[in-house]
Amino acid sequence: MSQGFELTVLGTGSASPTLRRNPSAQVLNVRNHLYLIDCAEGTQIALRKNKIKFQQIEHVFISHLHGDHYLGLQGLLSTFSLLGRSKELHIYSPRGLKEIIDMHFSISQSQSNFPIHFHEIDKMNDSLLLENDHLKVFALTLKHRIPTFGFLFKEKKKARHINGPLVKELKIPYYAFEQLKKGEDYINKENDEVYSFEKLTFPEDPSYSYAYCSDTAYLPGLSEQIKEVDILYHETTFMQKDEALAKKTFHSTCIEAALIAKKANAKMLLMGHYSSRYLNEESMLEECKSVFENSHLTQDGDIIKLS
Ligand SMILES: [Zn+2]
Numbered sequence: 001m002s003q004g005f006e007l008t009v010l011g012t013g014s015a016s017p018t019l020r021r022n023p024s025a026q027v028l029n030v031r032n033h034l035y036l037i038d039c040a041e042g043t044q045i046a047l048r049k050n051k052i053k054f055q056q057i058e059h060v061f062i063s064h065l066h067g068d069h070y071l072g073l074q075g076l077l078s079t080f081s082l083l084g085r086s087k088e089l090h091i092y093s094p095r096g097l098k099e100i101i102d103m104h105f106s107i108s109q110s111q112s113n114f115p116i117h118f119h120e121i122d123k124m125n126d127s128l129l130l131e132n133d134h135l136k137v138f139a140l141t142l143k144h145r146i147p148t149f150g151f152l153f154k155e156k157k158k159a160r161h162i163n164g165p166l167v168k169e170l171k172i173p174y175y176a177f178e179q180l181k182k183g184e185d186y187i188n189k190e191n192d193e194v195y196s197f198e199k200l201t202f203p204e205d206p207s208y209s210y211a212y213c214s215d216t217a218y219l220p221g222l223s224e225q226i227k228e229v230d231i232l233y234h235e236t237t238f239m240q241k242d243e244a245l246a247k248k249t250f251h252s253t254c255i256e257a258a259l260i261a262k263k264a265n266a267k268m269l270l271m272g273h274y275s276s277r278y279l280n281e282e283s284m285l286e287e288c289k290s291v292f293e294n295s296h297l298t299q300d301g302d303i304i305k306l307s
Pocket of ligand 1: 014015024066068069215273
């Protein structure tokens with residue numbers, strides 16, 4: 001498994017599963033921690049197909065409670081139980097998911113044999129959802145027919161690299177390495193000599209960020225919240241000729257997604273959540289590229305790796 005920052009796209013369709021596409025689900029792997037983002041029907045199979053060790057998923061983020069974003073979750077929880085999972089699971093979603101899951105457990109007279117912690121997202125606390133030693137996850141309020149949230153994953157600053165030969169030559173004690181890696185100088189208390197971290201270490205590797213924005217109507221203000229993001233996934237359900245339909249259903253067109261990427265100065269735009277009415281995706285890509293050059297179609301099973 002990757003030590004870096006790696007996104008696996010498990011589903012790229014909208015509405016219903018087809019032979020070609022599952023609906024929305026993705027896995028973000030940050031330094032070997034797995035974050036599942038949306039969990040439509042077919043997600044379990046897609047996890048297996050992509051050889052993802054899904055029992056290691058500790059956090060699930062559900063954008064909204066339309067079926068094409070969460071209907072695979074009950075099945076996944078059931079499989080976790082059948083496989084004897086004991087590790088706790090955190091689920092972040094708009095209000096209502098806990099009731100749905102609880103109702104299933106109640107009526108089927110079953111229960112999960114591992115702790116599930118539900119975290120309800122609402123507009124009042126739509127900022128920081130999760131913070132651990134390597135990452136922060138923020139909620140982004142989107143504009144859809146029901147309460148919907150995007151997610152911004154921001155990797156924390158990494159540790160600097162120790163200059164091995166130099167610390168050996170200068171006999172820097174091992175216990176000082178951690179502070180040097182954090183960017184703090186080491187002071188030898190016996191003679192008050194200061195050793196600068198800049199001299200004893202090499203710069204850290206870059207930290208990355210990922211924004212998941214689906215489903216949403218065109219929301220120009222969104223770009224402010226995801227400035228300079230490394231990877232932006234923004235739904236491109238419709239082409240420009242169907243702009244009226246996009247407006248009516250609170251979805252975005254390719255051009256609108258590309259405008260968000262451009263305004264945010266994102267490094268890369270990933271497209272997805274395609275309406276099944278379009279058979280030629282290349283023309284969708286062309287629309288995006290006419291506004292934002294570094295646009296990419298995604299297909300089920302694609303892996304995007306930053307390192
Ligand atoms: Zn959807």
